[in-house]
Amino acid sequence: MSKQREGRAVVLGGSMAGLFSARALSETFAEVVVVDRDELTGPNELRRGLPQGHHLHGLLARGQQITEEYFPGITEALTRGGAGSGDVADDVRWIINGKRLRKVHSELLVLTLSRPFLERHVRDRVLALPGVSFLEEADILRLETTGDRRTVTGVVVRRAGGAEETLHADLVVDATGRGSRTSVWLQEFGYEAVQEEKHKIGLGYTTRYYRVPDAAFEGDISINTVASAGVPRGAICQRIEGDRAIVTAYGILGDHPPTEPEGFLGFVKSLAAPDIHEVLEVSEPIDxxxxxxxxxxxxxxxxRMTDFPAGLLVIGDAVCSFNPSYAQGMTVAALGSLVLRRHLAATHRPDPIRYFEDLARDAIDGCWEMAVGADLSFPEVEGERTEEVRQAHAFIAQVQEAATRDASVARAYARVIGLVDSPAVLHTPQIEAALAVTGQR
Structure with a gap:
């Protein structure tokens, strides 16, 4: 017998993290209100609150699986609307260290599409859920609490041109992204400062849209030339909806792709492999x-906090914001919503410390270590390289080299970077035997 839905939850932020959260909350609460300063449902899909929305976004394989679980049939709808779809290791051309990885069927689906297109489809599904509504074009001013600051009871907002109003809530979920003010509000309430960890990477990326002849992709839906220590520049060229292709090139520590058309093309030409440049030579720029x-x-x-008010949780980029070149953000937000969903199954107002502990363990820790470790493989990036880190770099380099020849390694590696399997699968006897053979060549 299903649990009765009751009470109200308020989600701060209508991005993907907020939408996934609203979906999870809708199973427990009779009313879920998503608050955002942007016009979410209007014709302008490039929201002010998503300045990177013009650029390429990736929903990793595990994120696609969660999205389909939450919204059955959405994958077919996205594909029908023009999104590319295929096997993440068989229909994507992966180029790492200048070499193509072996093509192999991984049984993992990848979608190639723009962020606004994906967000609109997910948002429409969320709006169709019973009890879910959006409060658009509303500024989030502050949290409402009990007098002793022990419990958050709502949020104070101001609609466009209107007066302040309080949205009372049994639970508030902050999904406002990297600019979240929860850490500041907590200190104003007298709580300890949340510990922050930062790693400077100085990433810059530039995006341009094209019309690409069908033959130029040679049957692939995406060409991913990954930046590496030898050539710390990368780019991705994908088929997306609207019969377009999106090309996002990136570089670290100030070595950024120019916005001048010839300079952008020259940057792409300098990559470790010529594949994307060859596509652009026969393509027509759109913008x-x-x-x-x-x-x-x-x-x-x-x-790590020892005290935290009841009735408030944080999720998505508001907790952890990753190097976007690894495309982990939306998938980690989806994984975080599963943690939220699990805690809501027990109570309408989860214990925040236990929630954050599970969020770290089940959604963030592994991805954070993977991202920071990958960043440290670039000699120019500052940070401590312990013996463990150096060994991890050597091992991943060995895996990547083996994946250019061995199908089993290529499949296992694709499933790990898709966040479907744990990195532990790279240490199974079958994979280690393949690595040993590669190491002898």
Whole structure:
């Protein structure tokens, strides 16, 4: 027998993390209100609150699985609407260290599509849920609490041109992203400062849209030329909806792709493999290149706090913001919503410390270590390289080399970076035997 839905939850932020959270909350609460300063449902899909929305976004394989679980049939709808779809290791051309990985069927689906297109489809599904509504074009001013600051009871907002109003809630979930003010509000309430961890990467990326002849992709839906220590520049070229292709090129520590068309093309030409440049040579640009900068990885360690008010949780980029070139953000938000969903199954107002501990263990820790470790493989990036880190770099380099020849290694590696399998699968006897053979060549 299903649990009765009752009470109200308020989600701060209508991005993917907020939408996944609303879906999880809708199973427990009779009313879920998503608050955002943008016009979410209007014609302008490039939201002000998503300045990187113009650029390429990736929903990793595990994220796609969760999205389909939450919204059955959405994958077919996205594909029908023009999104590319295929096997993540068989229909994507992966180029790492200048070499193509072996094509192999991984049984993992990948979708290639723009962020606004994906967000609109997910948002429409969330709006169709019983009891879910959006409060658009509303500024989030502050949290409402009990007099002793022990419990959050709602949020104070201001609609466009209106007066302040309080949305009372049994639970508030902050999904406002990297600019979240929860850490500041907590200190104003007298709580300890949340520990923050930052790693400077100075990433910059530039995006341009094209019309690409069908033959140029040679049957693939995406060409991923990954930046590596030897050539710390990368780019991704994908088929997306609207019979378009999106090309996002990136570089670290100030070595950013130019926004001038010839300079952008020259940057792509300098990559470790010529594949994407060859596609662009026979393609027609649709717009001018647009740039975006991402200075640092940022993690807020809420799981280390010893005290936290009831009735408030944080999720998505508001907790941890990763190097976007690894495309982990939306999938980690989806994984976080599963943690939220699990805690809500027990109570309408989960214990925040236990929630944050599970969020760290089940959604963030492994991805954070993977991202920071990958960043440290670039000699120019500052940070301590312990013996463990150096051994991890050597091992991953060995895996990547073996994946250019051995199908089993290529499949296992694809499933790990898709966040479907644990990195432990790379240490199974079958994979280690394949690595040993590669190491003898």
């Amino acid at each position: 001018d290149p647009v740039a975006y900068k991402f200075p640092t990885n940022l993690r807020r360690h809420y799981q």
